[in-house]
Amino acid sequence: EAGVAQSPRYKIIEKRQSVAFWCNPISGHATLYWYQQILGQGPKLLIQFQNNGVVDDSQLPKDRFSAERLKGVDSTLKIQPAKLEDSAVYLCASSLVGDYNQPQHFGDGTRLSIL
């Protein structure tokens, strides 16, 4: 089965510019997650969707970050305007619901550098 697809793989922008990341989860996975991973740290959850509804966005900086999953399949995460501290790897993951032991499957991530 195809894994979680993310694009772009790398992105370099200047501060105050905007950027968008795309994620396509594993087919049939109802739950989709966006994580931010700053260098040297573990991933931190930004937002969790189940189908096209938001389950948890408590750690999403809503003044600059937004995310959507319009048809309950692929998702877009946007940053506008970007700050230097947004330099990180943005990981998308997906999982099945129902089985508590189901792992989250991750994409390769988008490495964002802010100049």
Added chain:
Amino acid sequence: AQKITQTQPGMFVQEKEAVTLDCTYDTSDQSYGLFWYKQPSSGEMIFLIYQGSYDEQNATEGRYSLNFQKARKSANLVISASQLGDSAMYFCAMREGADYKLSFGAGTTVTVRA
């Protein structure tokens, strides 16, 4: 408070030897799950092994085993017969209660020497 603590920032291990990576967790939920992931330098997160809070046996998956000590709230990963390809960052993560989201530790870097 940190939900997941990994106290070893980096470890070196000789090829073919075993290595133990420490993980302690903090939760008041009776139902929780513990996961270990591997992150090579290429960046992808690879699921290794899972232990549920109600599982009586320690989980094993090939060369990976989990030393689960519930009373101590620890879930250490053991990698046996280390290979050069095991060099990576390893993360312990927890899912609590009815939540599906994961809380991650800071990770441990493992370097396998030939």
